[in-house]
Amino acid sequence: MGSTLKYLTGVSSLVLDPEKCTGCGVCMTVCPHKVFTRMEKKVTVTDRDLCMECSACVNNCAFGALTVDRGVGCAAALINSMINGGEPSCDCSGGPDKASCC
Amino acid sequence: MAELKFRNDLIGGSAGIPGGPPRECCPGSAGKKPDFVIGTIMTASGPVEKVSTRLSSSDYLGHIRCRTTAFRNNYTIPPGIYAAGQPGEDSDILVSSNYKLSFDALRKELEGLNVWILVLDTRGINVWCAAGKGTFGTEELLRRISSTGIEHIVSHRRLIVPQLGAPGVSAYKVKRASGFTVCFGPVRARDLKEFIARGYRATDMMRTVSFPIYDRLVLTPMEIVPAMKNYPVYVLIVLVISGLHPDGILFRDAIAGGIPLLLLGLVAILAGAFITPLLLPYIPSRSFAVKGWIAGIFFVFPLVRFTWPDGGQDPILLGFSCLFFPMVSSYVALQFTGSTTFTGMSGVKKELRTAVPVYIVSGVISLVLLIIHKIAGWGPL
Numbered sequence: 001m002g003s004t005l006k007y008l009t010g011v012s013s014l015v016l017d018p019e020k021c022t023g024c025g026v027c028m029t030v031c032p033h034k035v036f037t038r039m040e041k042k043v044t045v046t047d048r049d050l051c052m053e054c055s056a057c058v059n060n061c062a063f064g065a066l067t068v069d070r071g072v073g074c075a076a077a078l079i080n081s082m083i084n085g086g087e088p089s090c091d092c093s094g095g096p097d098k099a100s101c102c
Numbered sequence: 103m104a105e106l107k108f109r110n111d112l113i114g115g116s117a118g119i120p121g122g123p124p125r126e127c128c129p130g131s132a133g134k135k136p137d138f139v140i141g142t143i144m145t146a147s148g149p150v151e152k153v154s155t156r157l158s159s160s161d162y163l164g165h166i167r168c169r170t171t172a173f174r175n176n177y178t179i180p181p182g183i184y185a186a187g188q189p190g191e192d193s194d195i196l197v198s199s200n201y202k203l204s205f206d207a208l209r210k211e212l213e214g215l216n217v218w219i220l221v222l223d224t225r226g227i228n229v230w231c232a233a234g235k236g237t238f239g240t241e242e243l244l245r246r247i248s249s250t251g252i253e254h255i256v257s258h259r260r261l262i263v264p265q266l267g268a269p270g271v272s273a274y275k276v277k278r279a280s281g282f283t284v285c286f287g288p289v290r291a292r293d294l295k296e297f298i299a300r301g302y303r304a305t306d307m308m309r310t311v312s313f314p315i316y317d318r319l320v321l322t323p324m325e326i327v328p329a330m331k332n333y334p335v336y337v338l339i340v341l342v343i344s345g346l347h348p349d350g351i352l353f354r355d356a357i358a359g360g361i362p363l364l365l366l367g368l369v370a371i372l373a374g375a376f377i378t379p380l381l382l383p384y385i386p387s388r389s390f391a392v393k394g395w396i397a398g399i400f401f402v403f404p405l406v407r408f409t410w411p412d413g414g415q416d417p418i419l420l421g422f423s424c425l426f427f428p429m430v431s432s433y434v435a436l437q438f439t440g441s442t443t444f445t446g447m448s449g450v451k452k453e454l455r456t457a458v459p460v461y462i463v464s465g466v467i468s469l470v471l472l473i474i475h476k477i478a479g480w481g482p483l
Contacts (some may be wrong), residue, residue: 005313005442008388008449029286029304030268032311033444053446054234056268070269071447072234074440075390078447078454088447090231090440 004050012051013069018042020065027057027066136179138209143185147251152185155213161206168203170323177202178226183250187216191257194298196287197243197267199224199232211291215298218255222246233270240272240279247280262287262294262302265309311443318379321441325375329434336367343472348480362409363423366402370427373397374434379441390445391457394435398428418475426468433461 014035023041033050036043036057045051055070072078077088137160141152168174181200186209195218198208205221222242224232232238243263247253263271265286273284288297288308297304340363345356374394378385385393406423410416436457439445 005383005444006388007445008452011448011452012446013448026273029309030265032266032289032309034306034310050444051446052444053448054230054269056233056265059270059272060268060274062274069448072440073442073445073447073450075436075450075454076440078450079458082454082458090235 006049007052009049012048012053013067014045014048014051014053014057015067016043016045017065017067018044020063022063022065024062026060026062030056030060032056138206143189145183146254147183150183150185150218150255153209153219155186155209155211157206157210161202165203165206169320170327174201174203174226176226179205179221181221181223181246183252183255184219184221185217186212186219187214189216189218191255193217193256195220195252195256195261196294197222197261197263197271199227199229199238201226201228201232204228208291208294211294215295218252220246220250220252220261229264230266230269233267236270238267239270240275243271243276244279247282253280253282259283260285264291265289265304266311313382313443315380317443318382321438322376322379325379325434325438325441326371329371329375329437333367333371337364340364340367343476346476365409366405366423366427367430369401369405370398370430371434373401373428374431375438377401378431378435379438382438382442389453390439391432391436391453391460395428395432397435398431399424402427402431416475416479418471418478422468422471422475425464425471429461429464429468432457 016036021042023038023043025038025043027043028036028038032054033052035045035047035051037046038044051068052073053068053070055068058066058068058070072088072090074088074090077090081088135151137158138153139151140154142149143152144150164173164177168177178200179202193216196208196212197220198205200221200223205219208219220243222232222238223246224237224242227235227237229238243261253259259280259282261276261282261284263273263284263286266289268286271284273286276282276284285302286304287294287302288304289311290308293304293308297308337360341356341360342351344359344363345351345353347355374397378390378394378397381397382393385396387393387396403424406420410419436453439450439453
């Protein structure tokens with residue numbers, strides 16, 4: 001038990017710009033997968049392969065030091081958008097008011 | 103504990119602020135109080151409903167229905183302010199979503215606490231998913247702060263937002279626009295009490311998302327149900343193909359030839375939708391498509407020879423079964439990427455780039471094998 005589940009390696013689009021990082025550490029607080037650690041006065045990415053691209057860090061970095069391709073990591077949503085066009089979304093069961101799924 | 107009082111000096115000034123939870127969602131619930139409401143507290147911004155911290159049997163029944171059916175698409179509560187215990191002007195404000203399953207997960211952990219709960223309108227979606235979509239987000243939070251007049255109810259300017267709301271809620275933007283400081287709470291509501299007791303500090307464990315077997319298990323019904331949606335169509339196709347004969351459709355052939363295929367189809371779906379999620383960490387490979395394929399092989403292969411009355415003598419039919427059914431498991435397992443706590447879009451895209459062509463090619467080969475088997479079975483015409 002307790003084994004950390006990891007997804008594919010070398011795919012995460014997370015980028016941290018050390019020039020812009022002030023070391024405030026908010027990314028370390030919001031990251032649900034311990035992707036970041038503090039190195040001296042800055043934050044670094046320890047294990048990019050743990051990143052699930054949820055964009056919590058990007059959304060909370062006041063200095064614009066982080067970027068990631070944000071989107072739904074759901075095969076059904078991506079296949080739907082391949083077939084029907086449009087952005088992948090979680091709205092499997094119809095219109096925007098019927099948003100369901102995850 | 104300090105006696106909690108309201109700032110009566112603010113009441114006069116806030117007469118025009120609409121009080122109580124706005125009722126724009128939830129048709130059918132208007133006028134009728136939900137059964138988790140156990141009273142009302144008068145505040146500077148109007149009456150606030152007080153909620154029970156215990157779940158009733160109807161709550162649990164609702165949770166089971168959410169986990170298994172489309173019932174969850176409308177399992178909502180009205181957004182707005184609620185109270186747990188006897189909160190006052192110094193009490194914490196916990197922010198939550200209006201998916202009742204999430205709201206219940208929160209309120210059942212609040213026994214003994216005096217807190218306000220600010221429920222955002224996430225259209226009945228849980229905090230994490232809604233944060234990903236932006237409905238549990240900065241804008242909705244700011245809108246809800248002003249529409250509820252919560253700043254007149256408390257004397258402080260702090261909000262505890264669940265950590266998994268961070269993809270939607272930007273703490274620095276909320277601070278800038280409203281003056282409220284967002285403090286990100288633990289991932290799981292059950293850690294809230296300890297988080298507060300530690301002076302609003304979370305341990306590493308509280309900040310990390312895991313995906314234990316129980317969490318995976320409760321998700322499997324909603325993997326199986328959608329996968330089974332196409333099963334009746336599959337049944338029809340299999341029976342027609344199995345019974346097809348140059349002279350017409352033979353009922354006996356349809357049953358004799360069809361049942362093994364129907365059984366293997368069912369096993370393949372369960373391998374992908376139930377076994378793969380359940381045994382996720384123990385099945386080799388990181389790719390969900392490969393995991394599902396392995397699970398499919400594991401369950402389908404031993405069954406293939408037993409399902410036909412003649413012991414599966416036909417190599418073409420065996421070839422078809424060994425190719426087609428594990429692919430079904432793989433496809434179904436790949437859908438689980440949408441339910442996990444650790445898969446990202448780039449990874450799923452990468453999987454699909456390989457998996458989709460493989461599915462198409464093996465689907466075509468399967469079909470050809472089935473046709474050859476069928477024609478060979480008719481003998482010389």
